[in-house]
Amino acid sequence: MKMTGARILLECLKQEGVDTVFGYPGGTVINLYDELFSFKDIRHILPRHEQAGVHAADGYARATGRVGVAIATSGPGATNTITGIATAYMDSIPLVVITGQVPTALIGNDAFQEVDIIGITRPCTKHNFLIKDVKEIATIIKKAFYIARTGRPGPVLVDLPKDVQIATTEFSYPDTIELRSYKPTVEGHPKQVEKAVSMLLSAKKPVIYVGGGVILGDAAGELQALAKMLNVPVTTTLMGLGAFPEDDPLALRLLGMHGTYFANMAVTNCDLLVAVGARFDDRVTGKIATFAPHAKIIHVDVDPTSIRKNVRVDLPIVGEVKDVLAKMLKVAEGQSANVSESRKNVEPWLAEISGWKEKHPITYKQTSSTIKPQFVIQKLRELSEPDAIIATDVGQHQMWTAQFFTFTKPRTLLSSGGLGTMGFGLPAAMGAQAAYPGRQVIAICGDGGFQMNMQELATLVQNRLPVKICILNNNFLGMVRQWQELFFEKRYSQTCMELPIDFIKLAEAFGAKGFQATKPDEVETTIKKAFETPGPVIMEFKIAREEKVLPMVPAGASLNEMVLNA
């Protein structure tokens, strides 16, 4: 049967199992939206800004592990998606973003709402396509999803001119796709795996350093089994939080700039560092020259470019982390005598780490007069459901969440790690809630980040997405203020957001509910009220204004040069 390009696109999405798309109509996708009007197999959510639409698709992808889909029109619609795309690119999130384009005959003519989105998104997508012929739609969409979700995942943009949407052809969706130029290495080399296990078994002070790759690769189970079998402590990056339960005795929790004292000391003193699905970001390593100075480094990653990009590596293993970790487990299982010997040998190391944990736990000073943000985060953990999904913006609240929430399950923290995108939290939470209507989804925001995408309150209300929004309000762009305080003699240049916004009225204006807490003893009741109230709710906490995120490794310093109190 002949179909229009617009219809074919929707059929392709259906074939890929897409149940929800986040999109914004416009002139060059109006034909697509006309088809969507009667296409009942896909739920469409209309955000209030295309950036938020892409973040929502991203949140959907992070929470579910499936490919998120966003649609935008050409020109400004397309350019509004860039921040969302770049955010997903930096964190390796699988997305397919479809943009409308002016008719092929007008491309290059500076037509109304024309922009070279292929050119613009080239550096921030895993790949992108311009579809020039209706006959190409099915194979290109197949390729787009395949590229987005395989190897190191990432966003793929498909630009679809208006006339291609109108043209008709026979539709058939390919079952498989073969790309001669794209063959990611899936399986880890068995010899390298064996070497890795023997290095682990003979190490006296091993540490496993886990990144988002373990979550993206659904390898948390294998990781936990391996760490527990060999008695090896595990530290995670921001993107890796949830891959290893933070309440486990082997958990070193977050490392790096705002990592725990014991994680940073363990990395500085270890004799073997096993990096799994992590990329040695500068926020993690601090000064490269003094990062893990006594350690041999094993690096497991599906992306060969990550290996030796920032640090020297003694043993590289390219492959999907799930495959490599499963193989490592198997090899270790076959050497039970060595394993029990090795477990004994690391005991002094674990004792040393326990000492650090006792000396400098992650903590803060409670007061009775002002609300400490860390206290709010701890209370949120205490009162929320065990499988609650947390989305954050970027800044102090993000780091307090990372330090104090205690994540125990993968895909429960959605945060912009690589790009550090303010305004990410609310729309990402929206995407996760659309995927899991029955789960508790909480957006933790600062007052700055919240204001970057607060229009999405309307989308939440319209689509009955009961996201609970926690605003830690200090009327500051807190993280920048913290840097100004520590490194710029408290010259608070443009970081004060003094305007007293009434977030409660704002919630009401959008048809949501809002509650405020100004004193510590109101925190618990405010959270309970918010959780009990149906629909989207803002809970605003007026927090201590000059509270800092500590410990902190100043930019460019070594991990063991932490500022513990300031």
Place this chain on the structure above:
Amino acid sequence: MRHTITVLVENEFGVLSRVAGLFSGRGFNIDSLSVAPTNDESISRMTIVTRGDEQILEQISKQLNKLIDVIKVIDFTGGEAIEREMALIKVTAEESSRAEVLRIADIFRGKIIDVTPKSYTIEVTGAPAKIEAILELLRPLGLKELVRTGPVAIGRGSKGWKG
């Protein structure tokens, strides 16, 4: 360290900018780049001359491989490749120097492809060092215009990369 890298890519629009954009976006250096389709029309072959230390060259090679349209990356190290470059050189050639220009062109097996009373235009091919050498001799005589293609490279021996 100077390296010659051959990149085989899908012959699709936009591939060149993906490759060039990779270099500029990551702060890698391109000395020269030449590109044309191969015997197999669906594949284009690029020859890129670049420089950097070992770690940078490893990244260049890996990052190129990571591009979806890249089929193969071959990094030639010293002596493995035969390199040829073409130059068109317009040089001042008046009465006093015409014979000298001709002699130099002849020594380098260059061809005179255009003649005026005031100039010769020479076509010369060879390894980049040979081009440098002829230029060094011609420069004092008055170089009017110079176009170089940048080298293309092919591996030594009987083994070939199909296409």
